[in-house]
Amino acid sequence: MRALHIAASGMMAQELNVEVISNNIANMRTTGFKRQRADFQDLLYQNIRRPGAATSDTGTIVPTGIQIGGGVKTAATPRVMSQGNILMTEKELDIAIRGDGFFRVRLPDGRTAYTRDGSLERDANGTIVTVDGFVIEPEIVIPDTARSISINAQGLVQAIIGLDAEATDLGTIDLARFVNPAGLQPIGDNLFLETESSGPAQVGIAGEEGFGTLLQSYLEQANVNPVSEISDLIAAQRAYEMNSRVISAADQMMSTTSNIQ
Amino acid sequence: MIDNALLISLSRQVALRREMDVIANNMANMNTSGFRSAEVLFEEHLMRGAEATANKRADRDLSYVMDRGTLHNFEPGALIPTDNPLDLAIDGEGWFVVQTPQGERYTRNGSFQLTSTGHLVTSEGYRVLGDGGPLIFNDEDRTISVAGDGTVSTEAGEKGRIRVVRFADQTSLKAEGNSVFRADDVQPEILDQPRVLQGMIEKSNVKPLLEMSRMIEVTRAYASMTSMIERADNLRRDAISALGRID
Numbered sequence: 001m002r003a004l005h006i007a008a009s010g011m012m013a014q015e016l017n018v019e020v021i022s023n024n025i026a027n028m029r030t031t032g033f034k035r036q037r038a039d040f041q042d043l044l045y046q047n048i049r050r051p052g053a054a055t056s057d058t059g060t061i062v063p064t065g066i067q068i069g070g071g072v073k074t075a076a077t078p079r080v081m082s083q084g085n086i087l088m089t090e091k092e093l094d095i096a097i098r099g100d101g102f103f104r105v106r107l108p109d110g111r112t113a114y115t116r117d118g119s120l121e122r123d124a125n126g127t128i129v130t131v132d133g134f135v136i137e138p139e140i141v142i143p144d145t146a147r148s149i150s151i152n153a154q155g156l157v158q159a160i161i162g163l164d165a166e167a168t169d170l171g172t173i174d175l176a177r178f179v180n181p182a183g184l185q186p187i188g189d190n191l192f193l194e195t196e197s198s199g200p201a202q203v204g205i206a207g208e209e210g211f212g213t214l215l216q217s218y219l220e221q222a223n224v225n226p227v228s229e230i231s232d233l234i235a236a237q238r239a240y241e242m243n244s245r246v247i248s249a250a251d252q253m254m255s256t257t258s259n260i261q
Numbered sequence: 262m263i264d265n266a267l268l269i270s271l272s273r274q275v276a277l278r279r280e281m282d283v284i285a286n287n288m289a290n291m292n293t294s295g296f297r298s299a300e301v302l303f304e305e306h307l308m309r310g311a312e313a314t315a316n317k318r319a320d321r322d323l324s325y326v327m328d329r330g331t332l333h334n335f336e337p338g339a340l341i342p343t344d345n346p347l348d349l350a351i352d353g354e355g356w357f358v359v360q361t362p363q364g365e366r367y368t369r370n371g372s373f374q375l376t377s378t379g380h381l382v383t384s385e386g387y388r389v390l391g392d393g394g395p396l397i398f399n400d401e402d403r404t405i406s407v408a409g410d411g412t413v414s415t416e417a418g419e420k421g422r423i424r425v426v427r428f429a430d431q432t433s434l435k436a437e438g439n440s441v442f443r444a445d446d447v448q449p450e451i452l453d454q455p456r457v458l459q460g461m462i463e464k465s466n467v468k469p470l471l472e473m474s475r476m477i478e479v480t481r482a483y484a485s486m487t488s489m490i491e492r493a494d495n496l497r498r499d500a501i502s503a504l505g506r507i508d
Contacts, residue, residue: 001278003285010289017292037343039372039384040293042286044438048279049330051435052445064330066301067436068279069286072293075384075439078374082344100403179400180375199377202400210403223344239291242469246285249480253281256487257274260494 002068003250009071010243013040016074017236024224025233032084032116032190033222035229036077043070081181084116084223086215092149093120093128096220099212101175104137104203105130105191112137114176114201117190119219128157128173132189140171153213155206175211176201265323266493270486272325276303277483279328284476287467295370295440296465297333298472304329335431338369338466340458346405347373347381350463352456355425356449359387359441360395366441367426367434367449369463385439391421407459425455 017038027033051065086096095118097103102114115130123129126142142149146159148167155173160166178184183197194201207213280301290296306327340350349371351357356367366387373381373389381389381396388395391413398405402415411423426449428434434442 002282003278006282006285006289010285010291013289014292037345040290040296041370041385041440042290042293042296042436042438045436049328051330051433062330064302064332064432065435066279066328067299067331068282069290069299069436069438071286072289076374078345078372078384080343080345179379179398180377182374183377195377197377210400235292238469239288242288242291242473243285245473246288246476249476250281250285252480253278253483256484260487260490 006071007243007246013072014236014240021233028224030222031219034079035224036079039076041075045069079182082223085221086218094219096215096218097212101177101212106135113191115190151216155214175206176203270490274486276328281479287472291467293465298467299331301328302330336466338464340461348462350458350461355452355455358390358424361387368441370440390424411457425452427452
């Protein structure tokens with residue numbers, strides 16, 4: 001009885017769908033989070049009566065045949081890279097990216113990761129780091145005596161040092177962009193790694209053609225839309241339920257067969 | 262005659278099992294974008310009775326049931342907005358053309374993605390074809406916009422037009438899995454005025470209510486066939502015990 005396995009594949013697919021949705025909902029308040037979606041495809045078909053098979057010597061053929069599908073599979077969980085809402089925080093090292101681009105983060109093992117989470121901090125040396133303490137590239141050190149730090153739309157970091165009257169340039173935060181940002185590999189902690197499918201990172205200054213601009217004292221919220229997530233969740237749950245009904249119906253048919261005396 | 266009743270019920274049960282498989286596949290693909298539901302077509306299969314020339318009256322033909330084919334329902338599914346600019350849907354008739362290793366295939370699942378080489382592909386990695394071959398984007402193309410007639414343009418200018426085709430006779434399309442269909446006997450014709458929607462996706466056209474009721478119908482029919490087999494069997498047992506009695 002194929003129906004049992006087909007319905008089982010349907011239940012597994014919906015289970016994964018619920019997992020993806022629950023991860024979106026769990027990260028509803030995660031800065032810079034990009035939601036995912038589960039994409040499904042039908043499995044291979046088995047030709048029980050091949051379409052096009054000859055039914056007579058005079059050339060008549062089977063017009064449609066019998067094709068029975070094998071169920072469903074999850075093809076991908078693409079990330080939707082749309083812009084999240086920008087929220088004001090009044091913290092001077094909170095930076096939101098408006099448009100395309102990622103901050104570059106140096107991981108402790110030397111690799112470079114990418115993030116949209118711009119809630120930055122200063123470490124003990126004054127270096128600009130992420131909340132996990134990873135250094136933002138290019139490394140920018142803010143001296144102890146610096147005050148009123150300002151970051152413009154192009155990423156230029158300036159501060160008034162000591163008793164100076166004029167601001168000093170401390171460095172520029174640049175951005176990286178990818179041909180296919182949906183192909184980046186998420187590694188948790190709001191970080192992504194470059195993959196073959198994302199293409200190599202192209203580094204550039206914010207505001208240049210194709211790059212977004214920066215906004216100081218703002219953070220980008222997750223792009224999760226709670227209403228659509230909840231309605232997707234309901235749909236997934238119902239689909240799961242219905243597939244379980246198929247299993248019990250198939251089971252009923254088998255038990256009728258085995259009860260023949 | 263009793264044997265015939267058994268065999269006829271059996272033919273119905275085999276067909277019902279296949280119908281159940283088809284329903285299960287529809288239900289499993291309830292949330293598969295661009296999926297087209299299938300249904301089974303039954304036909305009466307006449308079996309000539311034994312030629313009995315010695316008798317006055319020839320035996321009657323027996324009619325068995327046979328599943329003749331599965332038909333796809335090509336009604337469009339619901340269009341759902343997504344925020345993704347690479348999600349495309351066709352409003353009304355038409356098929357996207359994709360390049361697979363086995364040749365050109367057709368799909369209604371417009372959940373497309375970009376590869377690192379800039380090709381527009383399906384989630385299976387099949388390239389989406391435009392008027393002049395696969396659609397390719399490069400670094401200069403940032404905002405991809407697709408017009409209603411399928412014309413793809415970016416900041417760098419027009420990139421071509423997504424090929425949308427139609428078939429005079431859709432019934433000969435065969436599902437191949439991975440959301441694609443194959444056309445063997447029919448030639449696609451290019452649709453001049455397709456309506457392509459960007460940022461939308463077409464859901465499957467499975468109607469869960471209909472499938473549920475068909476499923477109940479199948480299980481009930483199956484059970485009643487079983488009870489018929491039982492009754493035929495009882496009849497035979499009674500006949501043997503009644504006729505075979507020696508007083």
